[in-house]
Amino acid sequence: MDYFLVLIREHRHAIVAASMLILSLLLLLAVRPGTHSPEFLEDAALDAIGYIQNIVQSPVLAYRDLATKFGQWQNLDEENRRFSEELKLLRPLGTRVVELEMENRRLRQLLNMSLDPGLKSLGASVVGDTSTAFANVLLIDAGRDQGVKINASVLVPEGIVGRVVQTGTTSSLVLTLLDLNSRVPAMVQRTRVRGIVAGINGQKLSMEYIGKDDDVRVGDQILTSGIAGSFPKGLLIGTVLEVKEGDTGLFQHVEIQPSVDFDRVEEVRLLIPGRQSVIIDSSKHLNVMKKP
Amino acid sequence: MILSSFAPFLPALTIFMAMAIQETSLPLASWTVLRPDMVIIALFYWRIYRPDLCGPVLAFITGLLLDMISTTPIGLNALSKVILILLASRYGKLFRAMDFLLLLPVIAIFVLIDEVIQFTWVVVNNGLSFRWDILAGRPVATLIVMPLQVRLLIFLHRSLLEVR
Secondary structure (H helix, E strand, C coil): CHHHHHHHHHCHHHHHHHHHHHHHHHHHHHCCCCCCCCHHHHHHHHHHHHHHHHHHHHHHHHHHHHHHHHHHHHCHHHHHHHHHHHHHHHHHHHHHHHHHHHHHHHHHHHCCCCCCCCEEEEEEEEEEECCCCCCCEEEECCCHHHCCCCCCEEEECCEEEEEEEEECCCCEEEEECCCCCCEEEEEECCCCCEEEEEECCCCCEEEEEEECCCCCCCCCEEEECCCCCCCCCCCEEEEEEEEEECCCCCEEEEEEEECCCHHHCCEEEEEEECCCCCCCCHHHHHHHHHCC | CHHHHHHHHHHHHHHHHHHHHHCECCCCHHHHHCCCCHHHHHHHHHHHHCCCCCCHHHHHHHHHHHHHHHCCCCCHHHHHHHHHHHHHHHCHHHHHHCCHHHHHHHHHHHHHHHHHHHHHHHHHHHCCCCCHHHHHHHHHHHHHHHHHHHHHHHHHHHHHHCCC
16 A cells, blocks of 8 residues: 555656646547536636636727727717718608608518517627637626626627627626627528538638529628527628639539638627527518418 | 645645636737636646645646536546656656746747647547638747746745655
8 A cells, every 4th residue: 555655746747747647538438519608617617717808908999099099089079060961962852761660660560570679788808818729709798697698699780799708707708700609590691502611710600501503693692591490580691702602512612701800809899698588580471471 | 734734635736726817808809819728737747746745636626627618518628637657757857857848848848748639539520620720829829828838837836845
């Protein structure tokens, strides 16, 4: 017994090193991708990193705000004049917009389509970019305390950024559309052809399962289809960049330029599904209405 | 008294800080590509100069944290960081005797080894899906940042760990 203890003591460094190597390998082989590690560990890691990143970012943000304010002051007169002119041009359009809005509401009522009241909106800032050559992830400064839930859609005015895959108490991880594990049910706006938009860990996206005979052209806009996914219908994903014949002979290969510049995302909006939330698919309603 | 009780955790704290700074989001396209691997610099430094305070367990925890916040497969960064720590201790005496300028390519090689380990795993499981520009940019950015970070680590080392 003593002999073993002496042996262990003598080789303790090698034993610890070997244990760590074996443990890493076991984790790699045993934990399936997408499986979450214990919640308290995730919470602690996300929140601690998020907190430090907020501090690290504060001088950068302060400098940027100051520079923006100076820029705005310099252009104030010019902007004022331009806005006055634009307002003159846009005033007649205001009435038209109200009219269209009312018409839209009437048509929605006619089609029995209600805007989803279950979707809650929340603003957040991007504090971390933990992307590598093999993963594309952002860290935002809103978590469970703010009501963030897993699978919440993350948007910017230009389109979809991704969805929440992990939540801490005050921070969350967002899997961007570029990530290899990202899949979004989508459709071509012009022809309503449906497919799946997948990330390829590059700067472009790929649209899969588009049949050879389906009508997709370069320049077509791709939107979320709202089917079987966490994204509501009609959100902009990107524009078709290239359409090629697929290798298998069944499908076309469609390359998409995302509408969002993922390197410059600073503030995001989250759409959080509520308990009663149902993602609307207007085509279903249309089909129902067509029945005799 | 407080300082001396805090001192043994200095390597872990600096590695954790390096991780937070490295993963901070800046609205610059160049930051995505040219992002230094400050964690490897910190791990390397402490393993070479204070191996008693920076062992495989710390490297494993660091890697695990990186896996958790970057959604890479759990264990991948942990494995690569433990291998790097073992390499650093294997050639520790040689590195300690080396001139600082010669350590620059060594760090670049360490970053490349880290990437090769992750690359191999990802390619075997997912095929060739990754960004070449990030893969190439990381060692370059690490080399640029290294003198400054090492200077800071030397300062912390001397002022907090070498106090008699």
